[in-house]
Amino acid sequence: MELVKKIGFVLLGLFIILNWGLIMSGIIRKIIARLGMRRGIKVFQPYINLIKNYSIRSQISHGVMFYLGPVFRLSGGIGIFLFMPLIHGSELWSNFSFTGDLILIAYFAFFGMLGMALGAGEGGHPYSAIGISRGLAQFTAIELPLTLAIISIAIQYNTLSISEIVAAQQGGIQNWTLVTNPFATVAAMISFLGAMGHSPFSVVMAPQEIPIGPPTEYHGTFLGILQTNRAILHVIEAVLYMNLFFGGATNWGILILKSFLVYFWSVFVGMVFPRFRVDQSIPWLLKLPVLIGIIAIALLII
């Protein structure tokens, strides 16, 4: 009975996160449009696009791995969700989090990307292959500052459990990692820019460069799955950063507000700065952010 209830709440949480992800991307697109003096899309346009993609009548397949690519990507997104505590202090909204979930989540973030690489590779489109190799190269560089930041806060709180890290930050802003370990926060927030794929690091998916990179061959339901995953992933990654650095959330209202603000940080930077090429972004990521990450660890050890 306990388990059934638990699974019910996990599914409900997934449903809320998915819808918040779709609405959030609509709101963000609207804000970007207003910045450009346009009316912009309808807020519910992401839903319509999703329904449209699921309603395409014919699909082309290139083989088994081509099918599995989006599935792997989706399981990467849902995998992160499954082990992420959403609301602090609530047994039911903490999903399947356990001691050590932080490592598993870092693994799942890469897992989806790899599955996508295999699928897009089998698509046979040269642009997919170029896109995926650039994407993986950049993603590896993006992971490095984040990993250093995670090591730093693992040393700081002496745990790898997200729930315990959130618990240690309760009691006001002065306890947030943002204040207690600013170097780790800065390194991780730079890495967040890359993970969200907005401007300085958006070259992988940029329509102007090579036709949209990895998903070039994906259409219809395949693309629908990728879009579903994107909606989940954007929110859940923002929730991860919120949990690690900004004190977590004690109810859904705070979760929605904080995840929006964390996500908006990447949109804000994306609107202000132009795009890096891959050969510029990787060296940039490997210099300053990595240095900040190392300082964050060194300060704790000394």
Added chain:
Amino acid sequence: MSLSNKNEQEKNIRVTEDKFLAPENRKHTVIGPGGEEIFVDPLNDYFCTEKPKVEKPYKGILEKFYNWARAESLWVLGYGTGCGSIELPPLFSPRFDAYRFGVAMRPTPRQSGVFIISGYLAVKTLKRVIRSYEQMQNPKYVIALGSCTINGGMYWDSYNTINRLDHYIPVDVYIAGCMPRPEAILSGFNRLKEKIKEGRAEGANEYIEKLEWYKANQKKIIKDWNMPDYNW
């Protein structure tokens, strides 16, 4: 007929049918890793030769709902053919802002549902248009822009352009003018939306039903046909 004579004849046939193919697409033998010779016919071996099928629409309220979603989310293939394509970029500028109608550009034919033929079609371009159109997935819609696509326009007697677009691919909406302004294109989008919502925009199925007629017309114009019959 002697053997050598026959061989010669076969060689001649091969040369004529391979004349337009790129070297890597001609029939040839490759040496395998173990030294064995493998004969490949790229057009049959590397490309899908299956014939396309008519995809029946769903019935009743489900199809209505889907048609509403398809109409409200028109993804346009970013492909410009004639001078009319210069009118497409302004559509996405703050002044005309086609995004508010659910119109967006996609850079790949796989993901897009609307093909705007933006003007005259040179014979060379027609081939690319056919390839791109066939790679788009059912349902797909075609908007023909400018008088060149209706009857040839001012290129009516050109040696190098086609006159009537709907002899080569099915067209859903024509937008007349030389060249039509972005407002006219926006109204064309709205006309297309009405058509989709009424369930009358079945160009993709029509193309497959009358494939032979379309193919015959296309091959009449494209003399150097060097691709599979249907480009999946």
